[in-house]
Amino acid sequence: MTINDLPRPNPGRAKLLGAATLLLFAAGSAAGLFLVPADALQGEVQRLLYVHVPAAWLAMLSFFVVFVMSVLYLIQRDPKWDLLAVSAAEIGIVFTALALVLGSLWGKPTWGVWWTWDPRLTTTAIMLMIYVGYLVVRSFADDPEKRARWSAIIGIVGFVDVPIVYLSVLWWRTLHQPPSSPRSMAGEFVYVLLLNVAAFTLLYIFLMVRRYRLAIAERHVEELRLTRDDGRIT
Amino acid sequence: MGDSGVAVRLEKISKRLGWTWALREIGLEVERGSSVVLIGPNGAGKTTLLRLVATLLKPTAGTGEVLGSSLQGDADTIRRRTGLLSARGHLYGDLNALENLRFAAWMSGVSVDEASVRAALAKVGLDHVSEQRAREYSSGMQKRLAFATLLMRRLDLVLLDEPYASLDADGIRMVDEFVDEWRAEGGTVLLATHRRGLAVRKADRVAVLQAGRLHRYCRPDELEPADLDPQPVLPAG
Amino acid sequence: MKSSLALRTWAILWKDLLIELRTKQSFSAMVFFAALVLFLFGFAIGPDSATLARLGGGLLWIAIAFTGMLSLGRTFQSEEVAGGLDGLRMYPGEIRAIYLGKLLTNFSMLVVLEIVLVPVAVVLLQLEPWGRFPLFVGITLLGTFGFSVIGTFYASLTQHLRARELMLPLLLFPALVPVFLGAVNGTTLALAGDPLDRIGGWIRLLISFDIIFFVVCIWIFPLVLEE
Numbered sequence: 001m002t003i004n005d006l007p008r009p010n011p012g013r014a015k016l017l018g019a020a021t022l023l024l025f026a027a028g029s030a031a032g033l034f035l036v037p038a039d040a041l042q043g044e045v046q047r048l049l050y051v052h053v054p055a056a057w058l059a060m061l062s063f064f065v066v067f068v069m070s071v072l073y074l075i076q077r078d079p080k081w082d083l084l085a086v087s088a089a090e091i092g093i094v095f096t097a098l099a100l101v102l103g104s105l106w107g108k109p110t111w112g113v114w115w116t117w118d119p120r121l122t123t124t125a126i127m128l129m130i131y132v133g134y135l136v137v138r139s140f141a142d143d144p145e146k147r148a149r150w151s152a153i154i155g156i157v158g159f160v161d162v163p164i165v166y167l168s169v170l171w172w173r174t175l176h177q178p179p180s181s182p183r184s185m186a187g188e189f190v191y192v193l194l195l196n197v198a199a200f201t202l203l204y205i206f207l208m209v210r211r212y213r214l215a216i217a218e219r220h221v222e223e224l225r226l227t228r229d230d231g232r233i234t
Numbered sequence: 235m236g237d238s239g240v241a242v243r244l245e246k247i248s249k250r251l252g253w254t255w256a257l258r259e260i261g262l263e264v265e266r267g268s269s270v271v272l273i274g275p276n277g278a279g280k281t282t283l284l285r286l287v288a289t290l291l292k293p294t295a296g297t298g299e300v301l302g303s304s305l306q307g308d309a310d311t312i313r314r315r316t317g318l319l320s321a322r323g324h325l326y327g328d329l330n331a332l333e334n335l336r337f338a339a340w341m342s343g344v345s346v347d348e349a350s351v352r353a354a355l356a357k358v359g360l361d362h363v364s365e366q367r368a369r370e371y372s373s374g375m376q377k378r379l380a381f382a383t384l385l386m387r388r389l390d391l392v393l394l395d396e397p398y399a400s401l402d403a404d405g406i407r408m409v410d411e412f413v414d415e416w417r418a419e420g421g422t423v424l425l426a427t428h429r430r431g432l433a434v435r436k437a438d439r440v441a442v443l444q445a446g447r448l449h450r451y452c453r454p455d456e457l458e459p460a461d462l463d464p465q466p467v468l469p470a471g
Numbered sequence: 472m473k474s475s476l477a478l479r480t481w482a483i484l485w486k487d488l489l490i491e492l493r494t495k496q497s498f499s500a501m502v503f504f505a506a507l508v509l510f511l512f513g514f515a516i517g518p519d520s521a522t523l524a525r526l527g528g529g530l531l532w533i534a535i536a537f538t539g540m541l542s543l544g545r546t547f548q549s550e551e552v553a554g555g556l557d558g559l560r561m562y563p564g565e566i567r568a569i570y571l572g573k574l575l576t577n578f579s580m581l582v583v584l585e586i587v588l589v590p591v592a593v594v595l596l597q598l599e600p601w602g603r604f605p606l607f608v609g610i611t612l613l614g615t616f617g618f619s620v621i622g623t624f625y626a627s628l629t630q631h632l633r634a635r636e637l638m639l640p641l642l643l644f645p646a647l648v649p650v651f652l653g654a655v656n657g658t659t660l661a662l663a664g665d666p667l668d669r670i671g672g673w674i675r676l677l678i679s680f681d682i683i684f685f686v687v688c689i690w691i692f693p694l695v696l697e698e
Contacts, residue, residue: 074694126645126648129641129644129645130645130646132641133638133641133642133645136638136641137628137629137632137638137642140632140633140634140638141632141633146631149694149697150628150632150695153628153691153694153695154628154642156687156691157621157624157646157684157687157688157691158646160683160684160687161645161646161648161649161684164649164679164680164683165645165648165649167649167676168648168649168652168653168676168680169648169652171652171672171673171676172652172656
């Protein structure tokens with residue numbers, strides 16, 4: 001299979017998707033910032049929730065996609081699964097980091113500290129490290145087949161690990177204090193949150209399409225740069 | 235199966251390692267009981283071809299059969315009856331000769347008693363130094379010990395990768411004797427070397443590899459001088 | 472077929488332990504390194520014996536983890552010296568014997584290390600493991616096994632990578648968080664005599680982790696060595 005055989009997304013449809021994402025995003029942000037009143041207890045800072053929760057959702061979604069693509073790659077050995085997996089991993093890392101930063105910004109005024117060893121927060125940080133490892137391994141493997149195979153294995157083992165990490169941290173923390181749990185929210189908050197989750201999910205699909213196209217282009221450049229100039233590759 | 239007259243049959247085998255094609259569309263048939271020598275400059279794909287026949291590498295494209303079993307599907311059956319001797323022999327320098335043999339026997343599923351291990355050692359003339367660590371051996375002795383690990387097993391095909399490397403005249407004769415003896419017992423030999431002059435003496439057929447392609451596959455007497463020295467001549471000094 | 476797997480696993484364990492026994496220098500260096508780490512903790516935390524004893528479980532496991540990392544990095548050294556993994560891969564039979572053999576080698580090496588290290592820790596950190604000693608030993612073995620299961624797996628995965636000395640801990644430490652939490656908290660409770668009887672949860676966590684990853688790793692392992 002050469003790189004030219006890989007299926008490419010349709011650029012016209014991607015633009016349409018981008019426009020739809022932008023619209024939904026604008027709507028979600030407007031609703032989150034202006035439509036709903038500030039939280040009675042936490043004040044304006046609570047609005048961070050409308051981005052923090054969708055970011056955390058995308059992080060989980062991305063790593064699930066990495067897992068599925070990794071399994072598919074190992075079964076079929078089709079490079080497209082590998083390129084989709086790395087696209088999902090990179091997007092997942094961005095949103096994991098975003099969720100951590102937003103959580104920290106929210107935590108400072110609410111809890112009085114930037115960082116707390118909350119099970120969810122801690123697991124998110126460990127998850128970030130697991131998938132950074134995934135990307136670093138890729139950068140250290142030159143052979144595209146080995147790179148794809150090794151990272152797919154890490155994508156699977158890492159995904160199995162995340163829930164166990166969460167349970168172990170939860171266990172560790174409950175010995176000292178109960179984990180922070182979201183209070184029940186009023187109806188309008190939930191709708192705004194759902195709107196933002198939808199906007200982020202659309203953004204995710206848009207980013208996946210773009211990143212996947214980029215991955216194909218990268219692969220193409222790599223092939224052109226590294227192929228020996230003596231006709232040993234066709 | 236297994237009784238056909240062909241030990242190795244490769245059809246349009248290609249192997250991509252990283253971004254280069256190490257082998258391109260190799261077609262090759264090795265008859266049972268014959269000896270085929272692969273020659274070619276370093277990087278021509280000799281070792282890759284041997285490792286592929288040994289099922290250590292999966293072909294990127296093409297099909298192949300070794301001893302009647304498919305390369306893609308039946309690696310274990312092939313490994314049971316195929317031995318590979320790489321340039322460094324896969325000996326453990328901190329183990330003595332007896333321990334190296336015992337390990338090889340366990341790993342290959344040969345039932346070992348002390349007597350058969352010692353017999354294999356005696357066959358290659360190392361019984362007097364059996365308690366000495368392999369790292370203290372000369373390269374000739376190490377090669378003998380490596381041969382002994384193959385002799386313990388009932389193999390139909392041996393793959394020798396650069397067996398003449400770093401051997402003196404005695405060592406080279408020893409390798410030749412091993413090849414002769416092996417073939418006298420009906421075994422098939424596939425040998426890769428860049429020392430062309432040495433190699434062709436023991437060959438029924440010679441395969442000349444160049445840049446991953448099978449340049450020529452013929453009897454030794456049909457070789458052309460250019461086949462024997464395909465490398466560009468470098469200016470002296 | 473099963474007996475062949477067991478025999479080949481045993482052969483690799485026997486071979487690697489024999490080689491370790493003949494080249495004792497590297498193992499002794501490892502033990503000294505582990506003891507050195509304990510000394511550094513003493514300097515970092517101060518000589519107050521109550522503090523040291525309270526942190527004892529954590530300190531012991533950091534020393535084991537760091538030294539264990541060095542040990543894991545050497546998992547395939549005997550094969551490299553012998554000319555690569557081809558020698559082992561060329562033998563017929565189940566390829567998973569390579570994983571099992573190397574896993575048991577790493578586990579045994581770590582256990583031997585701990586047999587030396589724990590008495591040193593007991594003296595330096597003024598630990599009192601004797602009250603619940605079987606519990607202490609059990610937790611240590613479970614933690615060490617989990618460490619070896621994932622460690623051997625990632626050592627196989629990173630052995631051909633550039634910068635593998637860096638990559639192994641980078642992959643291993645995040646994955647090991649459950650083992651580390653289970654082992655540290657379990658050890659700390661065992662050292663404290665487990666007055667509230669809370670150690671069971673950590674033991675279950677360690678056992679679950681060991682089983683889950685043993686199954687996952689042994690199942691995926693053939694894909695790691697593929698070429």
